[in-house]
Amino acid sequence: MSTIEFTDDAPLLSVDGVSIEYETRDGGRLRAIDDLSFEIDTDEILGLIGESGCGKSTVAKAVLGLLPRNGYVVDGEIQFRGVDLTTLDTTELNQVRWQHVSLISQGAMNSLNPVHRISDQIIEAIQNHDDVSNEDARARVAELFELVGLDPDRMDDYPHQFSGGMRQRAYIAMALVHDPSLIIADEPTTALDVIVQDQILKRLKELQDEFDLSILLITHDISVVAETCDRMGVMYAGKLMEYGNLRSIFDAPYNPYTLGLKNAFPSLTGDQQDLISIPGSPPDLSEVPAGCRFVERCPFATETCTTSHPPLENVGADHHSACYRHEDIEQLREQAQLRESWHRDGSQPTIEQH
Numbered sequence: 001m002s003t004i005e006f007t008d009d010a011p012l013l014s015v016d017g018v019s020i021e022y023e024t025r026d027g028g029r030l031r032a033i034d035d036l037s038f039e040i041d042t043d044e045i046l047g048l049i050g051e052s053g054c055g056k057s058t059v060a061k062a063v064l065g066l067l068p069r070n071g072y073v074v075d076g077e078i079q080f081r082g083v084d085l086t087t088l089d090t091t092e093l094n095q096v097r098w099q100h101v102s103l104i105s106q107g108a109m110n111s112l113n114p115v116h117r118i119s120d121q122i123i124e125a126i127q128n129h130d131d132v133s134n135e136d137a138r139a140r141v142a143e144l145f146e147l148v149g150l151d152p153d154r155m156d157d158y159p160h161q162f163s164g165g166m167r168q169r170a171y172i173a174m175a176l177v178h179d180p181s182l183i184i185a186d187e188p189t190t191a192l193d194v195i196v197q198d199q200i201l202k203r204l205k206e207l208q209d210e211f212d213l214s215i216l217l218i219t220h221d222i223s224v225v226a227e228t229c230d231r232m233g234v235m236y237a238g239k240l241m242e243y244g245n246l247r248s249i250f251d252a253p254y255n256p257y258t259l260g261l262k263n264a265f266p267s268l269t270g271d272q273q274d275l276i277s278i279p280g281s282p283p284d285l286s287e288v289p290a291g292c293r294f295v296e297r298c299p300f301a302t303e304t305c306t307t308s309h310p311p312l313e314n315v316g317a318d319h320h321s322a323c324y325r326h327e328d329i330e331q332l333r334e335q336a337q338l339r340e341s342w343h344r345d346g347s348q349p350t351i352e353q354h
C-alpha cells in the first residue's frame with residue numbers, strides 16, 4: 001500500500017475555490033457550494049455557521065471524501081497538509097480518515113453498535129490501524145475515557161446503558177483513537193440538552209488545547225461559535241459571506257447577514273431583550289438570485305446588489321466579507337439594531353432568478 005506524502009509546513013487544511021454539485025432526481029444539477037475558500041491552521045478551531053441548507057454538511061463530507069454518490073466536487077482543491085484529498089482513491093482516503101482527520105457528527109452517538117460493548121468497539125477502531133495487544137488497547141480505551149470525561153469503569157457497558165451525552169463522549173473518544181490532527185465536528189452537540197452541550201463543547205476545547213488539535217466546528221448556533229471558536233466563516237446559500245478572526249467579526253461585522261444572525265441570538269445581544277429575526281428563508285439553491293445570494297432578505301440591498309454576487313474582500317487583518325456596501329458599514333450597523341430595518345416594505349429592488 002502506498003503511503004501518502006504529506007508536507008509538514010503546508011497549511012493543515014486548505015479549501016481553495018471549491019464548488020460542489022448534486023445530481024438531482026430530474027437529472028439536473030444543484031450547486032450546493034460555490035467557489036468556497038478557507039484555511040485551518042494547526043491548533044485552531046474554525047466555526048462554520050449558517051442556516052439549514054447552506055451547505056455546511058456538504059463541506060464536511062467533501063473533506064472526508066464522504067459525499068453521496070450523486071455529489072461531486074466540480075471545481076477547486078481540498079488540501080490536507082499539501083495533499084489534494086479530492087484526488088485520492090478510497091484506499092488512500094481510508095488512510096487519512098481516523099488517523100489524520102476524524103468526523104464527529106450529530107448522529108455519531110447513535111452509530112455505536114447496540115449489541116457490542118463500547119470498549120470492544122473502540123478496541124476494534126484501535127486495532128484496525130495499529131498492531132496493538134488487547135491489553136494495551138484496553139489501557140488506551142481507559143485513557144481515552146478519562147480524556148473525554150467518562151468513568152473508565154464503565155467502558156464495558158453497552159451503548160443503551162449510557163445517556164445521549166455519554167454516548168457522544170464515547171464517540172469522541174473513538175474519534176481520538178489515532179491522535180488525528182483535525183477533527184470535523186458537524187453539529188456535534190445539537191441533539192443534546194444545553195447543559196450537556198456546554199460540558200461537551202468545553203471538553204472538546206480543552207482537548208484541542210492539550211493536544212494541539214484543530215477542529216472544524218459546523219453549527220447553526222452562533223452562540224456555540226462565539227464560545228468555542230478562534231476563527232469563523234459565515235455561510236449563506238453555498239457561499240462564504242464573512243470569514244476570519246472571531247473577535248473581529250463579532251466586534252465589528254461587515255456583512256448584513258452576520259448583523260442579522262447576531263440580532264437573532266439572545267446571548268450575543270447582551271441587554272437587548274427584543275430579538276429580531278431575519279424575515280424570509282434562504283433561496284432555493286436550484287433558483288438562486290442573479291445578484292448577491294442574500295439580496296432577497298437584506299434590508300440594505302441596492303440595485304447594485306442585484307447584478308452579481310459580491311466578491312469576498314479584505315476588510316481588516318484576517319477579516320473578509322462579501323458585500324457591496326462595506327463603505328456604509330457604520331450606518332448599516334446602527335440600522336441593523338432597529339426592528340424597522342428588517343421589515344419588508346416592498347421597496348427592495350426587483351430580483352431576477354438565475
Ligand SMILES: Nc1ncnc2c1ncn2[C@@H]1O[C@H](COP(=O)(O)OP(=O)(O)OP(=O)(O)O)[C@@H](O)[C@H]1O
Nearest residue numbers: 022032051052053054055056057058059068070285
Ligand atoms: N444527497 C443529496 N442530494 C441532493 N441534494 C442534496 C443532497 N444533500 C444535500 N443536498 C442539498 O445541498 C444543499 C446543502 O445541504 P447541506 O446538508 O450541506 O446543508 P447544511 O447547511 O448542512 O444543512 P443542515 O444544517 O440542515 O444539515 C441543500 O440544498 C440540500 O438540499
